[in-house]
Amino acid sequence: AQSVTQLDSHVSVSEGTPVLLRCNYSSSYSPSLFWYVQHPNKGLQLLLKYTSAATLVKGINGFEAEFKKSETSFHLTKPSAHMSDAAEYFCVVSDANSGGYQKVTFGTGTKLQVIP
Amino acid sequence: ETGVTQTPRHLVMGMTNKKSLKCEQHLGHNAMYWYKQSAKKPLELMFVYSLEERVENNSVPSRFSPECPNSSHLFLHLHTLQPEDSALYLCASSQGGRVSTDTQYFGPGTRLTVL
Numbered sequence: 001a002q003s004v005t006q007l008d009s010h011v012s013v014s015e016g017t018p019v020l021l022r023c024n025y026s027s028s029y030s031p032s033l034f035w036y037v038q039h040p041n042k043g044l045q046l047l048l049k050y051t052s053a054a055t056l057v058k059g060i061n062g063f064e065a066e067f068k069k070s071e072t073s074f075h076l077t078k079p080s081a082h083m084s085d086a087a088e089y090f091c092v093v094s095d096a097n098s099g100g101y102q103k104v105t106f107g108t109g110t111k112l113q114v115i116p
Numbered sequence: 117e118t119g120v121t122q123t124p125r126h127l128v129m130g131m132t133n134k135k136s137l138k139c140e141q142h143l144g145h146n147a148m149y150w151y152k153q154s155a156k157k158p159l160e161l162m163f164v165y166s167l168e169e170r171v172e173n174n175s176v177p178s179r180f181s182p183e184c185p186n187s188s189h190l191f192l193h194l195h196t197l198q199p200e201d202s203a204l205y206l207c208a209s210s211q212g213g214r215v216s217t218d219t220q221y222f223g224p225g226t227r228l229t230v231l
Binding site for chain 2: 032034036041042043044045046049051090094102104106107108109
């Protein structure tokens, strides 16, 4: 069984300050982990993914995430928030499914507000 | 924007109507997915097709009927829906297979309102 918990439903930061979006996961196997971003009325776009290589993963738009197995965490960070970062962010865990396809579980999302 | 397109982008229908949502992927992928996104709920996986074969039906009511005529196209046929079916319906595709590292690529979604 797998699950993912996004610890904050809303995060508010000032423009130019750091961003931290928290994600904890559970998985029976060695999972892959993803962060997606969704802007209003848009589909989901991949920010970054962890696939058992380097534990610090760099993504698009200056975001990065660190896989910490001992803490079962995959928090998303950015050193300096930009107004265009305001969106909803989803943490995702993925296992290979015995039925022959990828099993994916989404978190409930964190809405990031950036204050000018 | 992405290699996955969805039509229509917005749909309003009555409970007795029949309509279809269309998804097309231009990425050469072998797996396609339908998700339902409702307010304040996690993304819900509805159906998965792998190589045009349905491999997952996640306890979805029969008023939703998927169709995958080939690996590039996916439809969701809608019939006698309920107001609680109003949501954003997202289509996604991935390379396919058992690998957990696949990235799913999403379309922009269809905003469905059932009156």
